[in-house]
Amino acid sequence: MTAALRIGVTSRSASGRMLRVVTALIVVAWLLPSLGLFVTSFRRAEDAQQTGWWTVWRDPSLTLGNYREVLGAAGLGRAVVNSLLIAIPSTVFPLLIALFAGYAFSWIRFPFRDAIFTAVVALMIVPVQMSLVPLLAAFSRGAHLGDMTVFPGIGTPLVRLWLVNTGYGLPLAVYLMRTYMSTLPGEIIEAARIDGASAMTIFSRLVVPLSRPVIASFAIFQFLFVYNDYLVALTLVGLDKDAAPVTVVLADLVGSRGENSHLLTAGAWVAIIVPLTVFFAFQRHFVAGLTAGATKS
Secondary structure: OHHHHHHHHHHHHHHHHHHHHHHHHHHHHHHHHHHHHHHHOOEOHHHHHHOOHHHHHOOOOEOOHHHHHHHOOOOHHHHHHHHHHHHHHHHHHHHHHHHHHHHHHHHOOOOOHHHHHHHHHHHHHOOHHHHHHHHHHHHHHOEEEOOEEEEOOOOOHHHHHHHHHHHHHHHHHHHHHHHHHOOOOHHHHHHHHHOOOOHHHHHHHHHHHHOHHHHHHHHHHHHHHHHOOOHHHHHHHOOOHHHOOHHHHHHHHOOOOOOOHHHHHHHHHHHHHHHHHHHHHOHHHHHHHHHHHHHOO
């Protein structure tokens, strides 16, 4: 019995060491391209075009010129600000709407509740590309029904992107909020109702504080999606350089034939600072929200 127990412990210990080794190899393989991108961002154009980044250890001639150029002449600093002006409202608006919708779908009974929720969730399967051209036409010329204007044209690129990204993010947001809020203890909600609390008091004092993990989870998803978006931003912003986000500026920065690829590496690291900061700041809530939403129904 003792020998068998020792064999079992040794086997588990060996499996644990093997798992750690495999995990370490995967992490190294995953981070290696990022390391190459980081090293190349400090290399001169001629060095980056003639030799690989791993040769920097033999000839460490590094420069900050790439960063100065992308933050100065290329206007990437302004583009990062534009991306924040687009991403923050595009995250807050659907989040606020979805909080009320999730509470209603979870704890308020009204006709066709399940059918409406199913219809909202079904919108997640609609490809973004299908709606871009009609939306652009509506924003440019407005929507008209005979002589009546149903939807006026919107010329401000920021407002266009706020509305479109809010619409694209709402189905997922409503699904996550409803799925999470429906798992909250019903006894707490009923006790608050018996004590005379209104629906708004229950929502603001109980449901929202208890839903912080799923709020953080969706906020990270939506912020990173909007911040890293290129297609929607390019379609709705067009040639307006003053409102162009970082993804559009980076695409223009590399040049039509890739002649400025050495600047792209520096620009990528400038652009990646914001999403990395957001993710690591809310990582604990992000994981908790994903776990709770996936394991409860």
